[in-house]
Each structure stands twice: as C-alpha cells, then as structure tokens.
Amino acid sequence: MTRPPSPLSMRPRPIWVLFGLVTFAVLVAPLPGAAGAATREIALDATQFEFAPGRVHVNRGDRVVITLTASDVVHGFYLDGYGLERRVEPGITEQIAFTADKPGKFRFRCAVSCGPLHPFMIGELIVERNTPYWRAVGVVLVAAAGMLVHLWQSGKTRSSQEVINGTG
Amino acid sequence: MLNEGRFDLLARAPLLKRMLQARAFQPALMLATLAVFTLAILTGLAGTPAGSRNFGIIFVWIVWWALLIVVLVPFFGRFWCTVCPVPAPGEWLQRRAIVQRGPARPWTRGLRWSRRLKNMWLQNLGFLGVAVFSTIILTRPNVSALVLLGFLLAGVVLSALYKNRVFCRYVCPVGGFIGLYSLLSPVELRVADPDVCADHKTKDCITGNEAGYGCPWMVFPGNLTRNVYCGLCFECLKTCPKNNIVLNLRPFGSDLMVAKERRLDEAYKAFIMLGCALLYSVVLLGPWGWLKGWANMESLPHWGLYALGFVAFNLALLPGFFWLAVWGARRMTPARQPMRRLFVDYAYTLIPLGLAAWIAFSVGFVLVNGSYALSVLSDPFGWGWNLFGTADAAWTPLGATLIPFLQVGILTAGLLLALNTAYKIARQHHAHHRPAFLAALPVSGFALITTLGFLRLYLG
Ligand code: SF4
Numbered sequence: 153m154t155r156p157p158s159p160l161s162m163r164p165r166p167i168w169v170l171f172g173l174v175t176f177a178v179l180v181a182p183l184p185g186a187a188g189a190a191t192r193e194i195a196l197d198a199t200q201f202e203f204a205p206g207r208v209h210v211n212r213g214d215r216v217v218i219t220l221t222a223s224d225v226v227h228g229f230y231l232d233g234y235g236l237e238r239r240v241e242p243g244i245t246e247q248i249a250f251t252a253d254k255p256g257k258f259r260f261r262c263a264v265s266c267g268p269l270h271p272f273m274i275g276e277l278i279v280e281r282n283t284p285y286w287r288a289v290g291v292v293l294v295a296a297a298g299m300l301v302h303l304w305q306s307g308k309t310r311s312s313q314e315v316i317n318g319t320g
Numbered sequence: 321m322l323n324e325g326r327f328d329l330l331a332r333a334p335l336l337k338r339m340l341q342a343r344a345f346q347p348a349l350m351l352a353t354l355a356v357f358t359l360a361i362l363t364g365l366a367g368t369p370a371g372s373r374n375f376g377i378i379f380v381w382i383v384w385w386a387l388l389i390v391v392l393v394p395f396f397g398r399f400w401c402t403v404c405p406v407p408a409p410g411e412w413l414q415r416r417a418i419v420q421r422g423p424a425r426p427w428t429r430g431l432r433w434s435r436r437l438k439n440m441w442l443q444n445l446g447f448l449g450v451a452v453f454s455t456i457i458l459t460r461p462n463v464s465a466l467v468l469l470g471f472l473l474a475g476v477v478l479s480a481l482y483k484n485r486v487f488c489r490y491v492c493p494v495g496g497f498i499g500l501y502s503l504l505s506p507v508e509l510r511v512a513d514p515d516v517c518a519d520h521k522t523k524d525c526i527t528g529n530e531a532g533y534g535c536p537w538m539v540f541p542g543n544l545t546r547n548v549y550c551g552l553c554f555e556c557l558k559t560c561p562k563n564n565i566v567l568n569l570r571p572f573g574s575d576l577m578v579a580k581e582r583r584l585d586e587a588y589k590a591f592i593m594l595g596c597a598l599l600y601s602v603v604l605l606g607p608w609g610w611l612k613g614w615a616n617m618e619s620l621p622h623w624g625l626y627a628l629g630f631v632a633f634n635l636a637l638l639p640g641f642f643w644l645a646v647w648g649a650r651r652m653t654p655a656r657q658p659m660r661r662l663f664v665d666y667a668y669t670l671i672p673l674g675l676a677a678w679i680a681f682s683v684g685f686v687l688v689n690g691s692y693a694l695s696v697l698s699d700p701f702g703w704g705w706n707l708f709g710t711a712d713a714a715w716t717p718l719g720a721t722l723i724p725f726l727q728v729g730i731l732t733a734g735l736l737l738a739l740n741t742a743y744k745i746a747r748q749h750h751a752h753h754r755p756a757f758l759a760a761l762p763v764s765g766f767a768l769i770t771t772l773g774f775l776r777l778y779l780g
C-alpha cells in the first residue's frame with residue numbers, strides 16, 4: 153500500500169473546490185422571495201400553556217399587527233429575533249405592531265411565569281420565504297454528499313483495517 | 321496496537337496524576353455535588369411550586385443538564401460519574417469510610433446481582449419510565465425532588481444489599497446514557513500494557529489493597545476496550561502497583577469500532593435516546609398546546625395515550641424503520657450476515673447522531689432559560705430572599721438568534737460522524753470497498769432523514 157502524499161503538498165482536488173463553491177452558493181444565493189408586502193392582522197390568544205394559533209405565517213416585509221389576548225391568567229409574549237416583549241392581562245387587549253423584515257422561524261414565548269409549563273409555552277412565527285431553513289437543508293445535504301464522496305474516494309485504496317483504524 | 325495514536329495525559333501532566341491518585345480527590349468533589357444536590361432536594365420539597373423560581377428545577381434541569389450534555393459527556397465521557405453525589409451515601413455506608421480506606425470488609429449483604437440483569441435493559445426501561453413523566457418532573461419542584469430522593473435511596477438500598485456500585489452500573493437511567501455516549505468521548509482510561517496485567521498474580525485493581533478499593537464498577541481494567549462501564553472513579557489508578565493505568569486522549573468516537581462488544585441492550589439505548597430527543601423536541605419545544613396538555617397529565621386517558629405512543633415510538637417504530645434500513649443494506653450485498661448482528665452493529669451509527677440531537681435540543685432551551693439561574697441563586701426557595709442581590713434579575717433570553725445556527729452546526733457534525741461510522745461498520749462486514757459503501761447507504765439515508773427531521777422541527 154503506497155502512502156498518499158501529505159495533504160499539505162497536495163493540490164486541492166477539483167471535486168473539493170466544487171463542494172466549496174456549492175456550499176458557498178447554498179449560503180448566499182438569493183432565493184426567490186415571497187409575494188409582495190401587505191399588512192397582516194393576527195389575533196393571538198394566550199392560555200395555559202399555548203398560543204392559538206400556534207404557528208403563524210407571514211411574508212417578509214409584511215406589516216404585522218398582533219392583537220394579543222389572554223383568556224385565563226396573565227401571560228406574556230416575547231418574540232425571538234425581534235426582541236419584542238409584552239405582558240397581557242385577561243380582559244385587556246394588547247396590540248403589537250412590527251415589520252417582519254427578517255426571514256426565518258422565530259419562536260414566541262410566554263414571558264410572564266404563568267404555571268408549571270410556562271417555559272414551554274411556545275408558538276412559532278414563520279417569516280416566508282424561510283431562507284435560513286432552506287439554506288440549512290442545503291448545507292446538510294451538501295455536507296452529507298461531501299462525506300459520501302470522501303468515503304468513496306478514501307476507502308477505495310485502503311484495507312478494512314486501515315479504514316477502521318483511520319490509518320493508511 | 322492498544323494505545324496507538326493515543327496521547328497519555330498522566331505521563332504529560334504528573335500533577336494531574338497526583339491529584340487523581342489522592343484519596344481525597346473523589347470524596348471532596350462528591351461532597352460538593354452532594355451539598356448542591358441536597359439543596360436541590362430541599363428547595364424542591366419546601367420551596368415555591370413555581371419551577372422557574374425554584375433552585376431545584378433550575379439547577380438540576382438547566383444548569384446541571386447543560387453542563388452534563390454539552391460539556392461533560394461529549395468531552396469527558398463518564399466524568400460526571402466521578403463526582404456524582406447519588407451513589408455517595410450508599411458507598412460511604414458500605415465502606416464505613418469516606419476518604420481513607422475503611423475496614424477490610426465492606427458493610428453489605430453482598431448478594432449476587434442476577435445474571436439476567438447484567439446489561440442495560442433496566443436502565444433502558446428506567447429511562448423510558450422517567451421520560452413518560454418528564455413533563456411533570458421537569459416542571460414540578462416537589463415531584464422533581466422526590467425523583468432525586470428516590471435515586472439517592474435506591475443507591476443506598478442497593479449498596480446495602482449488593483457489593484459495589486450496582487446502582488450505577490445496572491440501574492441508574494442517567495448512568496446508562498452517559499455510558500453509551502462516553503463511547504464517543506476523547507478521553508479513555510486503559511492499561512498501558514495488557515500483558516503486564518495478564519502476568520500480575522494478585523490483580524490489586526480487582527481485589528483492592530491498602531491504597532484503595534477493588535473496582536467499584538466491577539470492571540477489570542486489563543480488559544478495558546471501551547468506556548461504557550468504567551465509572552472513572554480512579555481507584556485502579558491508586559491500587560495498581562505496576563503503574564499500568566493510563567488516561568488517554570484519543571480521536572472522537574474511537575470506541576464505536578469495537579465490534580465484539582456490541583450488544584442489543586446498548587443498541588436499544590441508542591434508539592431510546594435518539595427517539596426521546598426527537599419526541600422532546602416535538603412536545604416541549606413545539607407549538608402544539610394539546611400535546612403539552614397530554615404530556616402534562618391534564619387528563620389521565622390522554623396521558624395514557626401519550627405514554628403508550630411515546631414508548632411504542634421508542635421501542636417499536638424507530639427501531640422498526642431502522643430495521644428496514646438494515647434489511648435494505650443486507651439485500652444490497654451478496655454477503656449475508658445474520659440480520660440481528662447487522663441490526664445491532666449498525667445501531668451504533670445512531671450514537672453520534674443521538675448525542676448531537678440531545679445537544680441541539682438542549683441548546684434550544686438552556687440558553688433561553690439560563691438567566692433564571694441568577695435569580696434562584698439569590699433566592700433558592702423562592703421565599704423572597706436576596707442573598708447575592710440577583711434575586712430580581714429579569715428573565716433575559718440569551719442567544720435567541722444564535723440558537724438555530726448552533727443547532728444546524730451540531731446536527732451536521734453529528735450526521736457526518738454518523739455517516740463515517742456507518743461506512744466503517746460496513747467495512748467490518750465487507751473486506752471490499754464497494755459492497756461496504758453500498759451497504760452503508762440505507763443506514764446513512766436513515767441518519768440523513770432523521771437529521772432533516774430535526775431541522776424541520778427547529779428551523780422549518
Ligand atoms: S493491578 Fe494493575 S497490573 Fe495488576 S491487573 Fe490490575 S491494572 Fe493490571
């Protein structure tokens with residue numbers, strides 16, 4: 153079994169350059185945006201221990217107006233990524249308005265201790281196109297493909313012993 | 321062969337060796353953790369029922385949990401077992417000593433542990449048993465405290481009945497998964513030269529001598545090839561008169577390749593851990609209130625359904641899908657090993673995947689709720705104390721924008737290690753590259769789909 157030259161003296165194989173480029177493309181390529189911006193009014197009700205609706209979809213650029221109510225005890229609303237926070241008491245309606253200018257999934261969480269499952273009182277705001285998600289899927293697929301190519305190439309010339317011990 | 325490609329830590333760091341050899345090392349750390357553990361039980365029983373204001377909940381399920389799953393298990397293997405307070409009272413009663421070596425015969429009935437229980441099945445069932453109640457345990461300080469107390473008492477009772485740390489080795493549900501995931505850790509305790517052990521008549525590491533006790537985990541260091549059952553208590557480092565014990569640094573995941581010790585109980589541990597990470601991500605971090613209600617025992621029939629589904633998913637559904645993948649792998653190649661052998665072997669692919677999933681899941685709530693630790697430190701019982709002036713620290717979710725990126729990175733790393741493992745395991749069954757590569761594909765696909773499932777839950 154001949155030893156391959158040290159990685160430092162090797163010129164990068166074209167295949168790895170290709171994977172690098174694909175990963176880069178997955179991370180920065182402009183993905184098609186969602187439909188034009190609009191104003192979205194959302195009625196959101198908080199009860200122990202859920203928000204209804206639990207998943208809210210808006211488009212990037214939308215003006216989002218949330219009408220927040222609580223129908224049992226005092227709850228709160230904290231939106232990840234946007235840092236918005238509000239307290240809501242039963243019987244009093246709160247309005248939260250913001251522009252959904254960041255794409256992705258953002259959890260909203262109860263921000264006022266309201267009972268045992270309070271830390272898990274979580275809803276989801278999805279700002280479409282959810283580009284971070286699709287990029288993450290892309291990264292995982294490219295990484296997996298890269299690993300398979302690496303295993304295919306590096307395994308061809310090595311004995312099982314060498315593969316298992318990571319030598320050769 | 322043994323210790324090849326290893327970095328002998330103790331030879332390079334004599335100070336570390338002296339410290340680990342000191343008889344006071346382990347009890348000192350255990351006393352410290354026992355103090356925190358006792359406080360967690362007391363606050364849980366006597367403190368406020370509001371979990372986020374209770375030291376018991378926050379320090380066990382956020383601070384300790386994060387430390388365990390993000391730092392200790394992936395990087396130091398079973399080091400938690402070195403310092404764990406749970407077996408301490410039982411072990412000290414058994415030995416009638418804490419630091420110096422006590423009277424020759426330990427105080428215990430010395431019953432024999434049933435052969436049929438010398439495996440991980442009790443730990444598997446125990447973990448599932450705790451898991452179906454976890455929504456209650458995680459959020460009710462008094463229930464949580466009773467569970468911790470139950471662990472402690474079980475440790476004492478088993479120490480009184482049986483020799484050694486039977487509780488840690490065969491019963492503790494936490495010990496089970498720490499052991500499984502310690503296969504991955506870059507630290508290992510081994511012997512420098514197995515031949516020295518083979519020639520050593522008295523085998524002090526088993527019998528004990530004036531310097532220390534025989535291995536409390538019922539392990540013979542001379543045979544160690546994996547981390548699973550060595551509790552890193554360092555007794556053998558103290559007792560071995562031949563200076564044959566070493567502590568090595570090594571590549572991540574080395575133990576996954578030790579083929580002859582793979583077993584069905586450990587494979588199931590891998591399924592259960594992966595399955596629970598997935599289900600917890602759905603139930604606790606998901607947006608489905610009704611499901612939280614079921615898990616929260618708001619009605620007993622609903623909880624019953626939930627528990628049934630939970631157990632069925634872990635014991636039947638997930639292993640069933642995996643079985644199909646392995647069946648596909650078997651069809652793909654001419655060499656036909658027994659199905660059971662392949663099923664058990666390939667299940668070790670899920671160990672890196674499962675640990676990554678647990679870290680990603682934990683990152684999802686630990687950072688966001690970490691700030692509670694400040695306030696409960698000043699007011700552990702929630703009685704209005706303010707010991708360090710931090711009692712009124714507001715809830716400040718940390719890293720909310722960073723979390724998804726961390727999760728993607730961790731899951732990707734776990735997947736890559738899993739793919740690598742699948743191929744290597746396949747090469748253990750096939751001398752040649754091509755059939756091995758093909759045989760690894762279905763299992764790799766399973767790992768990829770699982771990872772995409774987690775992405776969907778966390779980012780989609
Ligand atoms: S006492 Fe040391 S040399 Fe003897 S069998 Fe145990 S580890 Fe090996």
Ligand code: SF4
Binds near residue numbers: 536556557
């Ligand atoms: S092998 Fe050594 S360090 Fe491991 S549990 Fe036994 S005595 Fe402790």
Ligand SMILES: [Cu+2]
Binds near residue numbers: 265
């Ligand atoms: Cu609430």
